[in-house]
Amino acid sequence: MLANIDEEWREMIVKYLIPLRHYEWGANMNACAVSDAGYGAALTSAMIFTTGDRLGIAQILSRIGIVLSEGDAELLGRAKQAWMEADAWQGVRKAIEDSLVEKDWFEVLLAQFLVMDGMVYPLVYKHFDTAGQKHGAAALSILCEFMVDWSAEHNRWVDAVVKTAVKESDENRVLLSDWYGKWRSIMSEALQPQAAMVLGDGGEAVLNEVCEQLDARASKLGLTL
Amino acid sequence: MAVVALKPGYADAVEIRDRKENFHGNQVVYLHWEEHLSFCAATAFPLPPEMPLGALTEKLIPQFYGMHPDFKSLDWNSVEWKIDGEPATPDMSKSLAENGVGHKSLVCFRTPGLNGYKGSCS
Amino acid sequence: MTPPRKKKMNLKQRYALMTRGLDWETSYQKMDDVFPYDTFEGIKITDWSKWEDPFRLTMDAYWKYQGEKERKLYAVLDSFAQNNGQQGISDARYVNAIKLFLTGVTPLEYQAHRHFAHLGRHIRGVGPRVAAQMQSLDELRHAQTQIHTISHYNKYFDGFAEFPHMHDRVWYLSVPKSFFDDACSAGPFEFFTAISFAFEYVLTNLLFVPFMSGAAYNGDLATVTFGFSAQSDEARHMTLGIEVIKFMLEQHPDNLPIVQKWVDKWFWRGHKVLGLVAMMMDYMLPKRIMSWKEAWEIYFTEAGGALFEDLSRYGLRVPKYADIATDEAEHISHQNWAIFYQYTQAAGFHTWLPNDEELDWLSEKCPNTFDKYYRPRFEMWREMEAKGERFYNNALPQLCQTCQIPMGYTEPGDPTKIGFRSSVYKDERYHFCSQGCKDIFDDEPEKFSQAWLLVHQIFQGNCGGADLSDVLKWYHMDQGIDNMDYTGSPDQKQWDAWQAARKKVAG
Ligand SMILES: [Fe+2]
Ligand SMILES: [Fe+2]
Ligand SMILES: [Zn+2]
Numbered sequence: 001m002l003a004n005i006d007e008e009w010r011e012m013i014v015k016y017l018i019p020l021r022h023y024e025w026g027a028n029m030n031a032c033a034v035s036d037a038g039y040g041a042a043l044t045s046a047m048i049f050t051t052g053d054r055l056g057i058a059q060i061l062s063r064i065g066i067v068l069s070e071g072d073a074e075l076l077g078r079a080k081q082a083w084m085e086a087d088a089w090q091g092v093r094k095a096i097e098d099s100l101v102e103k104d105w106f107e108v109l110l111a112q113f114l115v116m117d118g119m120v121y122p123l124v125y126k127h128f129d130t131a132g133q134k135h136g137a138a139a140l141s142i143l144c145e146f147m148v149d150w151s152a153e154h155n156r157w158v159d160a161v162v163k164t165a166v167k168e169s170d171e172n173r174v175l176l177s178d179w180y181g182k183w184r185s186i187m188s189e190a191l192q193p194q195a196a197m198v199l200g201d202g203g204e205a206v207l208n209e210v211c212e213q214l215d216a217r218a219s220k221l222g223l224t225l
Numbered sequence: 226m227a228v229v230a231l232k233p234g235y236a237d238a239v240e241i242r243d244r245k246e247n248f249h250g251n252q253v254v255y256l257h258w259e260e261h262l263s264f265c266a267a268t269a270f271p272l273p274p275e276m277p278l279g280a281l282t283e284k285l286i287p288q289f290y291g292m293h294p295d296f297k298s299l300d301w302n303s304v305e306w307k308i309d310g311e312p313a314t315p316d317m318s319k320s321l322a323e324n325g326v327g328h329k330s331l332v333c334f335r336t337p338g339l340n341g342y343k344g345s346c347s
Numbered sequence: 348m349t350p351p352r353k354k355k356m357n358l359k360q361r362y363a364l365m366t367r368g369l370d371w372e373t374s375y376q377k378m379d380d381v382f383p384y385d386t387f388e389g390i391k392i393t394d395w396s397k398w399e400d401p402f403r404l405t406m407d408a409y410w411k412y413q414g415e416k417e418r419k420l421y422a423v424l425d426s427f428a429q430n431n432g433q434q435g436i437s438d439a440r441y442v443n444a445i446k447l448f449l450t451g452v453t454p455l456e457y458q459a460h461r462h463f464a465h466l467g468r469h470i471r472g473v474g475p476r477v478a479a480q481m482q483s484l485d486e487l488r489h490a491q492t493q494i495h496t497i498s499h500y501n502k503y504f505d506g507f508a509e510f511p512h513m514h515d516r517v518w519y520l521s522v523p524k525s526f527f528d529d530a531c532s533a534g535p536f537e538f539f540t541a542i543s544f545a546f547e548y549v550l551t552n553l554l555f556v557p558f559m560s561g562a563a564y565n566g567d568l569a570t571v572t573f574g575f576s577a578q579s580d581e582a583r584h585m586t587l588g589i590e591v592i593k594f595m596l597e598q599h600p601d602n603l604p605i606v607q608k609w610v611d612k613w614f615w616r617g618h619k620v621l622g623l624v625a626m627m628m629d630y631m632l633p634k635r636i637m638s639w640k641e642a643w644e645i646y647f648t649e650a651g652g653a654l655f656e657d658l659s660r661y662g663l664r665v666p667k668y669a670d671i672a673t674d675e676a677e678h679i680s681h682q683n684w685a686i687f688y689q690y691t692q693a694a695g696f697h698t699w700l701p702n703d704e705e706l707d708w709l710s711e712k713c714p715n716t717f718d719k720y721y722r723p724r725f726e727m728w729r730e731m732e733a734k735g736e737r738f739y740n741n742a743l744p745q746l747c748q749t750c751q752i753p754m755g756y757t758e759p760g761d762p763t764k765i766g767f768r769s770s771v772y773k774d775e776r777y778h779f780c781s782q783g784c785k786d787i788f789d790d791e792p793e794k795f796s797q798a799w800l801l802v803h804q805i806f807q808g809n810c811g812g813a814d815l816s817d818v819l820k821w822y823h824m825d826q827g828i829d830n831m832d833y834t835g836s837p838d839q840k841q842w843d844a845w846q847a848a849r850k851k852v853a854g
Binding site: 240256259262264267288294310340346347 | 384387388389534682685686689690719720721723724726727728731736738740741742743744745746753754755757762763764765767769773775776777778791792793794796797798799800802803806807808
């Protein structure tokens with residue numbers, strides 16, 4: 001099924017997509033952290049389901065890596081090395097690791113599910129995916145369909161949570177806006193090498209577009225930018 | 226042994242929940258009629274430490290144990306007392322405190338010859 | 348030239364890639380900061396990679412399988428509701444067992460969900476971490492399906508509506524609640540030992556078999572179905588429990604005394620909590636399955652015996668006081684039902700005295716104890732009832748500082764004496780129902796001196812007032828509706844009306 005993808009793009013997939021299984025694993029831990037430390041079943045119950053979903057997505061990505069690797073673990077190994085060592089990934093990995101030690105569970109929720117996912121998902125599953133179409137990667141889009149559908153649904157939940165918290169009080173709005181600004185700037189920087197690696201010169205513009213769209217979403221939720 | 230805690234200083238920060246000061250001038254006293262286990266457990270009362278011990282036999286015990294068929298035959302003169310496990314001869318006119326009944330003390334009384342419904346200790 | 352054919356991975360390797368392969372050693376943050384909770388208890392894990400996954404379940408398989416199970420469950424529930432299944436049970440007294448389950452057990456499922464989420468985030472080893480995440484999901488689903496199932500009974504019977512509120516306040520519900528609070532406020536390895544091993548591996552059959560076979564015997568198809576649906580999850584939970592114990596013991600010899608201490612503690616705590624199930628089994632099922640004593644023999648003495656035999660190669664021995672617990676199997680249900688009978692005014696379900704046939708059954712099942720110690724108690728109360736002098740205990744009971752049960756348990760070997768135990772810690776006296784509960788306190792007095800004991804809370808003025816009516820209001824319990832004897836209850840009236848209507852149709 002993935003045989004139609006040209007050689008050069010296969011390499012690209014190993015560089016940009018397969019390492020995301022570790023990003024998903026980080027998201028899994030963050031969802032679980034919110035389920036653990038959060039208050040109120042409306043949040044904590046949803047977050048344990050998200051925990052399972054993010055493990056599921058990490059496993060989908062792992063399977064894609066195994067298929068591309070014709071059944072062995074070689075490409076997963078290379079992708080992991082990229083996650084650990086490649087310059088392009090260090091900003092994202094650092095952001096994830098920083099979020100793992102963050103003690104405020106609501107900040108974790110906002111950082112992971114609004115900001116990080118709000119940039120990574122459109123960038124990867126929309127823009128990078130579009131770029132792959134020229135290289136015979138149509139089948140890959142099908143394999144990633146779940147992630148697209150899942151995030152559309154999950155974003156509605158995230159937006160509802162953040163909107164409710166912002167509305168609750170002015171203090172909340174200020175604090176949440178602060179957190180948003182902090183993580184937005186961390187992530188927009190962290191993803192620059194990704195965008196350049198996959199999209200070349202066009203990368204910057206696309207990343208800007210992704211950030212603008214996230215900002216627009218954040219404003220709608222009542223956050224001050 | 227002591228608790229193994231994550232937080233340094235945990236043991237020193239412990240707030241004992243049932244210390245005497247939390248009972249608005251009362252202390253908790255437990256009462257138990259031995260060999261009458263139809264009363265499933267000792268009973269608990271918040272009582273002023275200065276209350277005369279005689280109030281137990283005059284008021285509390287009749288009120289809360291009086292429905293037992295043995296109660297009408299109870300002879301206070303033959304009752305054997307224990308305070309916190311030690312045999313005692315309480316002075317009914319003196320206070321709980323003076324009789325050595327402290328916060329969360331257990332006062333047991335045994336009624337020789339009366340040992341529950343048909344002698345079953347119930 | 349064709350490249351050499353690649354070697355296919357086996358299932359174990361594939362599953363490892365799908366789980367531990369995702370993990371990495373953090374470098375921007377210290378691993379000890381990412382996992383701050385898994386070392387302080389003193390359990391030494393030298394090599395997490397030695398963990399053998401006891402089951403291999405990927406998330407897609409998990410969702411698919413659980414989805415199918417739940418669809419089946421809801422189909423059964425729909426037909427139960429459509430066919431008025433609530434009228435087909437053995438007798439309305441049975442529903443009180445379900446009240447005890449919903450108020451006492453279902454909130455524990457939820458607590459288990461919350462705390463397995465904690466372990467699912469904070470255990471450094473990926474294998475047990477993923478297993479804990481799945482268990483957290485399972486336990487949430489269990490809570491949800493139980494609430495869903497039992498909500499049907501709530502339409503027809505009293506005592507269900509305020510179950511989460513009651514769980515936090517009612518005297519006997521503080522027994523299971525404090526049990527779980529104790530586990531959740533311990534470190535992750537103690538929690539595993541308490542819940543996954545002691546409760547789910549060693550004692551689980553003594554909780555689920557009585558309730559689920561009780562449901563089957565008494566025509567409660569709805570409860571049977573959620574029991575079945577949970578069963579496959581429980582198999583996973585049990586293997587997790589045993590694997591964690593073995594893993595701790597294999598990893599470092601220093602772990603043995605710590606694990607042994609926890610096994611002793613949680614066996615004893617579990618035994619006391621299960622006393623509620625014992626009472627349910629021996630007194631609350633109109634159609635009985637087996638006695639508590641028989642269940643204890645099968646599921647603890649025999650099964651547990653074999654288990655600890657097996658674990659002896661790790662140096663682990665049978666839990667302390669297992670012999671005393673076994674002796675108590677012939678007492679605990681009677682002593683507990685006696686507690687509820689005399690405090691029926693503060694119970695969220697109905698009570699009754701066993702009838703002649705039931706008394707005979709109890710004599711037969713507990714030949715060493717029942718006729719001598721407990722039958723006279725019930726007969727005395729029956730006489731008093733006949734005279735219109737139903738026996739109520741109108742004073743509040745002394746509670747055990749550890750298990751929080753009224754101190755109604757007797758001295759080992761002498762069922763005519765209450766087994767009082769006490770300790771002094773920081774000039775303050777504490778009381779216990781048993782040596783087992785005293786030992787647990789003495790090991791961690793800092794923790795248990797903070798216990799929330801309802802009776803003392805009432806005296807401190809924290810429970811809505813000093814009178815029974817105040818406390819009932821604070822419980823959200825309706826006087827004369829949720830509490831008191833079955834005879835004369837609205838539940839009984841409703842049931843009798845259904846029976847009368849049936850006779851009419853049949854006649
Ligand atoms: Fe469960
Ligand atoms: Fe379970
Ligand atoms: Zn106890």
